């Protein structure tokens with residue numbers, strides 16, 4: 001059995017927002033096949049913009065992993081994540097043509113802008129490494145948990161949406177999230193009460209941003 005760390009304790013404590021982020025109605029509708037394609041197109045366009053803004057955030061996590069970690073393997077884990085964003089951007093472009101979503105005309109909605117601003121604030125050198133790693137884990141884990149759910153037994157996920165589900169729901173991405181979680185947990189073990197409180201707060205705020213992000217899909221377009 002793996003040791004239970006701070007993150008699992010916090011997830012238990014904030015279970016309702018965690019479930020709201022990882023079992024959102026949009027994700028559940030992909031899994032049960034009732035998804036509205038205009039919602040999917042809205043999500044696709046907004047997420048493409050999000051991911052472009054996520055690249056500098058991950059690049060900053062990479063720099064912090066090189067400078068602040070003290071464990072050489074942290075850099076390798078984050079570099080793997082950054083490398084996969086390269087494929088991901090290409091994937092978005094091909095999905096954009098498949099679903100006829102012209103990214104050059106997509107305007108970031110409020111929830112997207114607010115999430116981006118939150119990421120920008122986390123890039124400040126004042127934010128401690130354990131706090132950044134906790135946020136990074138939560139951002140990736142929500143997508144992993146959500147899309148893996150769409151591939152679990154009994155799913156009726158439409159075949160044309162399984163590409164999106166495999167992108168974040170595959171085993172490799174799961175292992176990567178687990179490696180990021182181990183890094184965060186290791187850092188949190190040696191953190192002061194003040195840093196722990198900040199990491200817990202940031203974790204909850206990521207979950208809130210993720211819920212608001214899924215909510216944009218309801219608007220359709």
Ligand SMILES: Cc1ncc(CNC=O)c(N)n1
Nearest residue numbers: 047050051088139140143213
């Ligand atoms: C809003 C949001 N959160 C997390 C992810 C997953 N990370 C990289 O792709 C994502 N694509 N979009």
